[in-house]
Amino acid sequence: MNSLPPGFILILGAFLIPFLKGRARQALILALPCLSLGHLLSLPSDHIVTAQMFDYQLAPIRVDKLSLVWGYVFHIAAGLTALYSVHEKNSLGHVAGLSYAGSAIAAAFAADWITLFVFWELTAITSVFLIWARRTKRAYTVGLRYLLIQVGSGVILLAGVLIHVSQGGSLLIHRMGVDSLGGKLIFLAFGIKCAFPLLHNWLQDAYPEATVSGAVFLSAFTTKLAIYALARVFPGTEILIPIGITMTLFPILFAVIENDLRRVLAYSLNNQLGYMVVGVGIGTELSLNGTAAHAFAHILYKGLLFMAMGAVLFRVGTVKANKLGGLYKSMPWTTVFCIIGSLSISGFPLFSGFVTKSMTLTAVSEAHLAIYAVLLLIASAGVVDHSGIKIPFFAFFAHDNGHRVKEAPLNMLLAMGGAAALCIGLGLYPAPLYKILPYPVDYAPYTVSHVVNSLQLLLFAALAFGILWRTRIYPPEIDAINLDTDWIYRKAAPPVVVAIGRVCAAIHKAVVGTGAQLGKAVLGGLEKTHAPPGVMGEPWGTGATSLWAAALLGFCLMIYYL
Numbered sequence: 001m002n003s004l005p006p007g008f009i010l011i012l013g014a015f016l017i018p019f020l021k022g023r024a025r026q027a028l029i030l031a032l033p034c035l036s037l038g039h040l041l042s043l044p045s046d047h048i049v050t051a052q053m054f055d056y057q058l059a060p061i062r063v064d065k066l067s068l069v070w071g072y073v074f075h076i077a078a079g080l081t082a083l084y085s086v087h088e089k090n091s092l093g094h095v096a097g098l099s100y101a102g103s104a105i106a107a108a109f110a111a112d113w114i115t116l117f118v119f120w121e122l123t124a125i126t127s128v129f130l131i132w133a134r135r136t137k138r139a140y141t142v143g144l145r146y147l148l149i150q151v152g153s154g155v156i157l158l159a160g161v162l163i164h165v166s167q168g169g170s171l172l173i174h175r176m177g178v179d180s181l182g183g184k185l186i187f188l189a190f191g192i193k194c195a196f197p198l199l200h201n202w203l204q205d206a207y208p209e210a211t212v213s214g215a216v217f218l219s220a221f222t223t224k225l226a227i228y229a230l231a232r233v234f235p236g237t238e239i240l241i242p243i244g245i246t247m248t249l250f251p252i253l254f255a256v257i258e259n260d261l262r263r264v265l266a267y268s269l270n271n272q273l274g275y276m277v278v279g280v281g282i283g284t285e286l287s288l289n290g291t292a293a294h295a296f297a298h299i300l301y302k303g304l305l306f307m308a309m310g311a312v313l314f315r316v317g318t319v320k321a322n323k324l325g326g327l328y329k330s331m332p333w334t335t336v337f338c339i340i341g342s343l344s345i346s347g348f349p350l351f352s353g354f355v356t357k358s359m360t361l362t363a364v365s366e367a368h369l370a371i372y373a374v375l376l377l378i379a380s381a382g383v384v385d386h387s388g389i390k391i392p393f394f395a396f397f398a399h400d401n402g403h404r405v406k407e408a409p410l411n412m413l414l415a416m417g418g419a420a421a422l423c424i425g426l427g428l429y430p431a432p433l434y435k436i437l438p439y440p441v442d443y444a445p446y447t448v449s450h451v452v453n454s455l456q457l458l459l460f461a462a463l464a465f466g467i468l469w470r471t472r473i474y475p476p477e478i479d480a481i482n483l484d485t486d487w488i489y490r491k492a493a494p495p496v497v498v499a500i501g502r503v504c505a506a507i508h509k510a511v512v513g514t515g516a517q518l519g520k521a522v523l524g525g526l527e528k529t530h531a532p533p534g535v536m537g538e539p540w541g542t543g544a545t546s547l548w549a550a551a552l553l554g555f556c557l558m559i560y561y562l
Contacts, residue, residue, distance in 0.1 A: 001039060003049050005061050006071055006109045009036040010078065010102025011122075017098075018091040026086050029094055033079035036102065040071050048111060056171055062111030065438045066292065070108040070228045072436065073296045074101060076422070077220035077303055084307055084415035085213030096129035097217040104221035108228050112171050113161040116229075120157060120193075123222060124150030130214030131206055139209045145489075146206040150222075153192040160185030176233055187234060194226035194277065195270055197246045201485040203270065204254075208262040208319075212310040215262060219269060219306045220299045227276045227295050236283025244281055245375050247274030250484075252382035257475045257482055261319040261391055262309050265302070268345065268387040271379060272298050278376070279360040282367050285439035290359030292437050297352040297426060301344035304419040305391060308338035311408035311416070312395055319395070321477040326400030334408050335396045337416040344423040346388030347380060347454060352426035354454060355445040356433075362443070377457065384461035394477060 013032040020028055049061040063071075078101035085093060103126055107119035124147060131143040164182030165171055178187045195203045207218050234240065251267035258264045272294070279291035311334045312327065313319050328335040344351040347358065357380070364373045407413070426433055434441040468474040483490060 005106045006040045007036060007102035007105030009039055011099045014095045014098035017094045029082050029086050032098055033075055033082055037075040058114060059111035059172055060115045061109050067109050069292045069296060069436055071105055073299050074105045077299050080415045080418050081216045084216060084412050086411050087409050092129055093133045093211055093214060096126050100126040100217060101221060104225045107225055111173055113173060117158050121154040130217055131210045133214060134211045142206050142209045146202055149202045153189045156185050157189035190226050190229045194223055196243055198485055200270055204263055204266040207266045208260055212314050216303050216306045219302050223273055224295050224299055230280045231288060231291055235280055235288055238281055240277050240281030244274045244277030245372055247277060248379035254482055254484055255386035259321050259477045259479055261321055261395055264386055265305055269302060271383055275357055275360050282363050284363055287360060287363035289437040289439050289441055290363055293356040293359055293433055296433060297356040300419050300422050301341045301352060304341035304416060307416045308334050311412050315405040316403050321394035323401055324395050325398040327403055328396040330404050331407050333413050337420045338392045340420040340423055342388045342392050346384045346458060348458060349451050349454060350427045352423045354427055355430040358445050359443055381457055381461040384458055385465050389465050
């Protein structure tokens with residue numbers, strides 16, 4: 001078992017699900033994450049497995065403190081999401097979700113580029129079925145775009161690896177820079193999966209179109225795997241700092257004006273990834289610890305928020321803000337869990353976001369990056385607005401649209417309750433999380449200045465929202481498609497494609513027409529010479545034939561002797 005990659009139990013076991021029914025299927029769905037976690041815990045620390053493939057030395061398994069952080073939280077997310085979705089009858093979502101989780105876990109423990117590439121692509125192939133499982137026309141088209149981008153990321157990764165190795169680089173994954181072409185391509189591949197600015201819209205496009213549980217799975221693995229890859233390969237790469245800052249800021253506007261609450265969460269996910277990218281870019285022990293800790297906490301509270309919105313979608317049939325409100329009356333437990341997730345993502349004291357995000361903010365301050373520190377505080381205020389207040393307010397309070405529905409199913413409530421308990425537990429007692437971080441932790445989150453500053457930020461952000469809402473300045477919630485980089489394929493690309501098509505059609509018509517005329521002329525000439533009474537059309541006599549044969553033979557002999 002020590003030579004079996006972590007997560008492989010999830011991948012293999014997932015394909016047994018369609019062969020079982022009823023309680024047996026549910027038992028297997030719930031057991032697989034537990035068995036996989038047990039397998040991970042059984043592996044020795046600093047464990048590495050090597051293998052020979054042709055002339056290449058591979059290392060499909062490497063267990064160290066950095067990979068273990070992701071291994072633990074990926075298993076927790078897989079277990080909670082499996083519990084959340086266990087009532088679903090469609091086996092496609094279960095197979096896709098658990099095999100996707102297993103692929104992400106295996107990728108996090110890969111120590112060579114070939115193994116990473118295989119599982120990198122497997123996460124793309126398995127996760128697209130979480131979108132297609134919704135079985136709508138829009139989900140199908142969105143899934144195609146998602147698959148194209150994700151597989152494209154893998155192709156770019158492979159190209160970068162091939163160039164890197166051809167230039168004498170190691171096949172084993174190690175820290176590298178972006179000076180070489182191979183390094184640039186690998187960096188770009190990671191950036192696509194991490195939803196860097198201008199490369200991000202696949203996230204907002206795809207996640208809201210996934211199934212109820214599919215969106216929860218998607219929120220946990222793809223982008224966080226990219227964060228892990230950046231932390232492993234590109235720590236201290238300074239270009240990541242402005243990239244991360246941009247990621248924290250640009251989603252704020254789009255999240256504020258967005259009506260689809262799962263799409264709001266997708267923009268918020270971009271925002272939170274930015275903090276982790278900044279931490280990787282700074283590259284100190286504190287900042288990398290902050291990245292790992294924030295990724296751990298983020299997977300839990302973001303998953304909790306997607307669970308809450310999924311429960312609303314499951315019961316009401318929509319997550320459009322202008323069609324919700326008043327659900328606290330009929331879904332009180334979901335309301336409470338959503339508020340806990342919102343407080344966590346806002347960084348409220350006593351919740352998980354407070355003890356993790358602050359590590360990155362402190363690292364930025366210690367690096368004397370004052371402007372970046374101010375921008376991160378502005379981004380934090382934006383988080384309070386669109387995820388801390390907007391999500392629970394418009395979903396469960398605000399204008400009452402008269403929905404009176406059942407509370408979420410018990411398994412959904414248990415999964416949300418488990419995630420909420422972890423959000424509170426980590427906020428109250430972060431020591432277990434700090435203990436598993438890659439580097440020794442000498443950081444105390446609960447200082448007077450930190451608590452007071454955080455409360456001031458939170459209260460002023462809440463006050464701003466209240467004033468804007470009461471004065472009706474806050475953007476109204478209306479059904480609309482808010483364009484950002486998807487403007488390229490929604491607005492810019494179609495007329496360009498049509499114009500190119502017209503030019504190609506005109507060229508084709510001209511070429512075909514000219515060819516037809518030329519062919520007609522050639523055939524006409526041949527007809528004149530080869531049809532009676534043309535020169536070649538009349539029968540030749542014996543003498544003429546002999547004369548031509550002799551002339552050709554003489555010509556060939558002359559050529560031969562010359």
